Amino acid sequence: MASFADQLALGFSAALTFTNLGYCFAGVLLGTMIGVLPGLGPVPTIALLLPITFGLDPISSFIMLAGIFYGAQYGGSTTAILINLPGESSSVITALDGYRMARDGRAGLALATAAIGSFVAGTIATLVIALVAPALASFALLFSSPEYFSLMTLGLVLSVTLASGSVLRSLAMVVTGLLLGAVGTDVNSGVSRFTLGFGELYDGLSFVALAMGLFGISEIILNLQRETTTSRATAPVNRILPSLGDFKRMTPPILRGTLVGCVLGVLPGGGAILSSFAAYALEKRISKNPERFGKGAIEGVAGPESANNAASQTSFIPMLTLGLPSNPVMALMIGALIIHGIQPGPKILIEQPTLFWGLIASMWIGNFFLLLLNLPLIGIWARLITVPYHLLFPLIISLACIGVYAMANTVFDIYLLTIFGFFGYVFAKLRCEPAPLLLSFILGPFLEEHLRRSLLLSRGDPMIFLDRPISATLLAVAAIAIVSLVSGAIRRGRATILQE
Amino acid sequence: MRSEKQPELPTSGQSAFDRHDIVAGILFIAIGAAFLVGGWSYAFGATLNMGPGFFPRLLSIALLGLGGMIALRGFVRRVESTDDEFAWGVVVRVIGAVALFAVLLRGAGLYIALPAALLLAATASARFRPWEAGALAIFLTVCCDLIFRRALGMPIPALGSWF
Numbered sequence: 001m002a003s004f005a006d007q008l009a010l011g012f013s014a015a016l017t018f019t020n021l022g023y024c025f026a027g028v029l030l031g032t033m034i035g036v037l038p039g040l041g042p043v044p045t046i047a048l049l050l051p052i053t054f055g056l057d058p059i060s061s062f063i064m065l066a067g068i069f070y071g072a073q074y075g076g077s078t079t080a081i082l083i084n085l086p087g088e089s090s091s092v093i094t095a096l097d098g099y100r101m102a103r104d105g106r107a108g109l110a111l112a113t114a115a116i117g118s119f120v121a122g123t124i125a126t127l128v129i130a131l132v133a134p135a136l137a138s139f140a141l142l143f144s145s146p147e148y149f150s151l152m153t154l155g156l157v158l159s160v161t162l163a164s165g166s167v168l169r170s171l172a173m174v175v176t177g178l179l180l181g182a183v184g185t186d187v188n189s190g191v192s193r194f195t196l197g198f199g200e201l202y203d204g205l206s207f208v209a210l211a212m213g214l215f216g217i218s219e220i221i222l223n224l225q226r227e228t229t230t231s232r233a234t235a236p237v238n239r240i241l242p243s244l245g246d247f248k249r250m251t252p253p254i255l256r257g258t259l260v261g262c263v264l265g266v267l268p269g270g271g272a273i274l275s276s277f278a279a280y281a282l283e284k285r286i287s288k289n290p291e292r293f294g295k296g297a298i299e300g301v302a303g304p305e306s307a308n309n310a311a312s313q314t315s316f317i318p319m320l321t322l323g324l325p326s327n328p329v330m331a332l333m334i335g336a337l338i339i340h341g342i343q344p345g346p347k348i349l350i351e352q353p354t355l356f357w358g359l360i361a362s363m364w365i366g367n368f369f370l371l372l373l374n375l376p377l378i379g380i381w382a383r384l385i386t387v388p389y390h391l392l393f394p395l396i397i398s399l400a401c402i403g404v405y406a407m408a409n410t411v412f413d414i415y416l417l418t419i420f421g422f423f424g425y426v427f428a429k430l431r432c433e434p435a436p437l438l439l440s441f442i443l444g445p446f447l448e449e450h451l452r453r454s455l456l457l458s459r460g461d462p463m464i465f466l467d468r469p470i471s472a473t474l475l476a477v478a479a480i481a482i483v484s485l486v487s488g489a490i491r492r493g494r495a496t497i498l499q500e
Numbered sequence: 501m502r503s504e505k506q507p508e509l510p511t512s513g514q515s516a517f518d519r520h521d522i523v524a525g526i527l528f529i530a531i532g533a534a535f536l537v538g539g540w541s542y543a544f545g546a547t548l549n550m551g552p553g554f555f556p557r558l559l560s561i562a563l564l565g566l567g568g569m570i571a572l573r574g575f576v577r578r579v580e581s582t583d584d585e586f587a588w589g590v591v592v593r594v595i596g597a598v599a600l601f602a603v604l605l606r607g608a609g610l611y612i613a614l615p616a617a618l619l620l621a622a623t624a625s626a627r628f629r630p631w632e633a634g635a636l637a638i639f640l641t642v643c644c645d646l647i648f649r650r651a652l653g654m655p656i657p658a659l660g661s662w663f
Contacts, residue, residue, distance in 0.1 A: 052652065166521075166570075168566060168569055168570050168573070169524055169570060171566055172524075172528045172563060172566040172567060172570065175532075175559050175562050175563045175566060176528065176531055176563060178555075178559050179531070179532075179535045179556060179559050179560060179563065182535075182539075182555060182556045182559070186552040188550075188552070189543070189551065189552045191542055191543075191552040193539060193542060193552055193556065194535065194538050194539065194556075196538075217594065217595070217598065220594055221587065221590050221591055221594050221595075221624075224587070224590045224594070224624050224625055224626075225587040225590055227625060227626050227627070388627065389625070390622070390625035390626075390627040390628065391632075391636060393621070393625070394618045394621055394622055394633075394636055394637065394640055395640060397594070397597060397598065397617065397618065397621050398614060398617075398618060398640050398641075398644050399644075400598070401598055401601045401602075401614070401617065402614075402644055402648050402654075402656065405605065405656065406648065406654050406656070409655060411602045411605055411606055414598060414599075414601060414602035414605070415599065415602050417598055417602075418595050418598045418599045418602070421594070421595055421598065422591065422595050425591060426527070429520075429584065429586060430520050430523055430524040430527070431520055431524075432524055448550075448555045451550070451555065452550045455547050455548060455550060456548070456549070459548055460546060460547040460548030460549075461547075462547060
């Protein structure tokens with residue numbers, strides 16, 4: 001096994017090509033932009049770009065798509081600070097103190113804090129991935145089907161426990177996603193399931209249409225329903241560079257936030273939102289003057305922003321090492337892997353080292369770009385915020401329609417888009433979380449396959465999942481998670497964090 | 501366990517069934533039933549040799565159970581009734597726009613399907629102004645044509661088979 005330095009060198013040699021630098025830049029720029037724009041997030045954007053990346057080199061595709069994801073965390077904080085309208089849900093917490101700072105004329109400082117915090121967090125998180133992922137992957141190579149089955153079950157259960165909203169509903173969404181994933185030709189028996197005679201469904205439902213409908217189109221309908229005709233005035237941005245005192249005050253929260261984000265980002269269903277909430281709660285709890293929070297405390301920006309950026313990067317770890325998506329974006333990334341014919345799982349580090357290390361190296365480069373991009377371009381982002389939504393959403397619809405069509409060149413998928421868009425809105429209205437559905441949709445076929453193989457291994461004995469230690473442990477954790485859910489403990493904890 | 505009436509009920513609504521739970525429950529029951537019926541003919545197999553119907557049937561039964569529990573909870577739990585409306589107007593226009601695009605694309609081509617769809621979608625906004633929407637629709641069509649059809653070479657018909 002090559003040394004760490006060798007692997008990093010391999011990664012940088014792939015990431016530093018002119019082409020890949022370009023894709024990295026394009027990705028983070030686009031990501032920041034959609035983070036700034038209301039109503040457009042990384043999930044629909046990445047879903048739309050997937051068909052286009054089909055023709056690209058896998059490394060370039062991933063570099064760009066990843067850049068969009070963590071770039072969006074930067075962009076979302078900009079709107080949160082300037083107009084108290086978080087562009088991304090993970091920036092909700094940043095708005096609390098960030099917007100107050102802006103109102104007090106310290107918008108520049110808030111933005112700088114967010115950018116610096118995010119950069120430091122991103123750098124450290126990338127290092128964490130580089131260190132942790134190979135170890136985790138070699139451990140995972142010991143896995144076989146029963147362990148994978150239990151791991152995926154645990155992943156889905158965790159995504160339910162950490163999602164907001166009713167547990168029962170999220171569970172039902174998971175099962176629905178698994179059922180939708182079963183649509184198509186069953187590889188083992190050749191039977192085409194639930195295809196209703198449509199040849200277009202032999203390969204399953206288009207997950208671009210599903211993701212775009214559930215997250216993109218439904219979001220449009222929701223936004224139009226809530227539309228207001230007031231325009232948004234942005235706070236003026238003047239002094240950007242923080243003073244020495246500011247640096248001293250933001251450093252500990254940044255480091256703490258990074259730690260929180262690195263850990264929570266790995267958990268399925270956790271991710272950026274949970275990390276930023278937890279970091280804020282942490283800062284407030286250990287602060288000597290907690291009453292400053294909510295009134296423009298710099299720690300209230302530094303901690304959460306670092307946390308959400310760190311989390312958005314470490315959330316790549318389960319996807320890259322175990323093939324387990326911890327959030328909808330990672331589910332799409334797995335889809336991208338499949339498009340390029342790469343089997344997700346721990347073998348990626350062995351079979352595609354350039355992809356893995358190139359991606360890691362590009363993450364560091366991307367964070368660097370974002371630091372450079374965000375501060376000088378504040379003016380442009382501020383202008384972008386004022387784009388009225390009724391001019392924006394036709395753009396999203398055009399991209400959705402064309403993007404979905406381009407995937408398989410069939411109008412059928414556009415009809416799927418209408419169906420999923422409609423149900424996406426229905427689910428949102430019924431307060432059913434779409435994320436667990438998307439995760440389970442992607443995992444469903446794998447889950448079934450591992451179940452089948454496990455039962456073959458055990459000659460039909462379902463106890464195999466409990467007989468094997470790793471698998472039993474994973475299932476036990478899943479059971480504990482469900483039990484603690486039912487007892488409401490987690491929900492109470494989250495509610496207190498939300499209240500503060 | 502609440503027994504007497506609360507003296508101060510919020511003014512927006514009285515205690516009622518949790519409509520969201522009931523509807524959600526019914527929806528999940530419907531989905532579960534659909535998959536159960538649809539997958540009835542697939543061989544179930546045994547645990548040793550799972551057939552194509554094994555996984556889906558288990559899942560649909562689970563979904564029926566979950567849907568039932570959710571609906572039941574909706575009847576048991578009392579919540580404040582909120583006026584949360586279903587924006588049919590917006591839904592019809594936005595979904596209709598996408599469907600319109602699907603219908604027109606092959607026959608009429610991008611140059612007609614996209615502006616038509618975008619115009620319909622634009623009417624969903626409270627800030628709809630016909631000329632502005634029309635100009636935007638044309639602008640976006642031109643951009644999409646340049647980027648997707650010409651630059652990226654996607655096989656999208658410009659003017660479709662009706663011409």
